[in-house]
Amino acid sequence: MRRPAFAYPRAEMQARVIERLEAGMPLRVLEKQPGFPKRQTLHTWGKADPDFAVRLARARAWGKGMRVSAMAGPVFDAARAEALLVQVRLGWALKDLVKRPEGPKRLLLNRWRRERPDFDADLKAAVWSARKFHGRQKGWPYDEALADRIILRVRRGETLPQVMADPAMPGKDALARWRHSHPEFAGALELAGRSGFRARARARRRTPELLAAIVAHIEQGGSVRSAAMTVPGAPNISNLRRWLKTDRAFAQDVAWAKQMRDERMADTVLEIGQRATAESAAADAVRVAEIRQRYGQLHGGRKPRGEGALPVIPRIGLRLRG
Numbered sequence: 001m002r003r004p005a006f007a008y009p010r011a012e013m014q015a016r017v018i019e020r021l022e023a024g025m026p027l028r029v030l031e032k033q034p035g036f037p038k039r040q041t042l043h044t045w046g047k048a049d050p051d052f053a054v055r056l057a058r059a060r061a062w063g064k065g066m067r068v069s070a071m072a073g074p075v076f077d078a079a080r081a082e083a084l085l086v087q088v089r090l091g092w093a094l095k096d097l098v099k100r101p102e103g104p105k106r107l108l109l110n111r112w113r114r115e116r117p118d119f120d121a122d123l124k125a126a127v128w129s130a131r132k133f134h135g136r137q138k139g140w141p142y143d144e145a146l147a148d149r150i151i152l153r154v155r156r157g158e159t160l161p162q163v164m165a166d167p168a169m170p171g172k173d174a175l176a177r178w179r180h181s182h183p184e185f186a187g188a189l190e191l192a193g194r195s196g197f198r199a200r201a202r203a204r205r206r207t208p209e210l211l212a213a214i215v216a217h218i219e220q221g222g223s224v225r226s227a228a229m230t231v232p233g234a235p236n237i238s239n240l241r242r243w244l245k246t247d248r249a250f251a252q253d254v255a256w257a258k259q260m261r262d263e264r265m266a267d268t269v270l271e272i273g274q275r276a277t278a279e280s281a282a283a284d285a286v287r288v289a290e291i292r293q294r295y296g297q298l299h300g301g302r303k304p305r306g307e308g309a310l311p312v313i314p315r316i317g318l319r320l321r322g
Contacts, residue, residue: 009285010045013037014052016286021059035290076116080104088126091141096174099167142178146170147185155192157199206243210234211250219257221265223298265295 013036020030031038046053084104087097097103104112113120146169153163163169170178179186210233217227224244228237235243244251269291276284 009282009289012282012286013289014045014055017042018055018059021056021063024063026063027060034294035286076112076119077104081112081116081119084109085122085126088123089129091130094127096170101168142182142185147178147182150175151185151188151192154189155195155199157196159196159200160193206247207233211253214240215250215253215257218254219260221261221294224254261298262295265291 017030017036020033020036021027027039027042030036031042042056046056080103083102084097087103088094094109098106098109113123150163150169154160160172160175164172164175179189210231213231214227214234217231218224222230224240225237228234228240234240244254269288272284272288
C-alpha cells in the first residue's frame, strides 16, 4: 500500500515558493531544493486554489524577466564586439563563440544586433568573408594550442566528455574533425587516453583514508550515491556498490554510518518538537518537513529493513511552550 505524501504547511510553503520564483529561480531548480514540493504538487494546489495559480504564473513570469535582465548585460561594448568580429573573420562559428566565457552570450549578441544596425551589418560581412576564405566549415577551426590543452587534460585523468563539457572547448563534432584531419593529434590523444585511464585507476584505489571519508560523508547526512559524486577520489556508483559487496568490513561501517545518520535525524526532529514555541511553530514545521523529506529520499520512500533498521521518523506534533 502506498504511503500518503507528507502534508506541507501549505500557506507558508506557498509564500516561500512565490518568493523564490520571483527572485528568478526556475521551477525545475526549485523542485530539487530540500524541503520544497515537486511541480506536480504546485499544479495540484493551483487547480484547487485559482488565486494561487494566478500568483504562481505571475511569479514565474516575473522571475523569467529577472533572469533575462540579468543575462542581458550592458549596452553595446565596442571592444568586445570588435574582438568577436575578428574571431568570426578567422573562421570561428557564432554558435561556438557565444559559448566561450569571453564572448557575449546569445541573448546579449541579439540585443547588440537589434540596437546597432551597423554592428549587425559588420557581423554579416564577417560571416560572408569567413565563408569565402575559409569555406563552409562547421564548428571550431583547428587550434594547435587548444589541442595541446585537450591532450594535457586527458592525460591528467579527465574523460573526453568531461573536457568537451567545458564551454571553452570544441564540441564532439569538431573534435572528430580534428582527429580525422590531423592524424598526429589523434595519435597523441589516444596515448593521453591510456595515461588518463591509469590516472583515474590510481585515484580510485581503495585506501583506508578514502573508505573513512565515504563513511564520514554518509554519517553526516549523505548517501552512497552522493558519496560517489562528491567525495574526492571516490569511484562511480557501480564500483562503490561492488566495494560494498566484496568488502564486508566496509559494508558494516557503511551500515553503521547509515544508522547513526538516521538516529541523528530522528533526534533532531524530537528536539525541534520539545523546544518549539508559538513564535517558532511555523519555522519549526518547515524544518521538520525538510528533514522528513530528506529521510524519505535517503530511503527511496520505503521503510528501511534489516537488523537495526529504524522506524520512519514519526509525524510528531510540535509541543508549544510559553
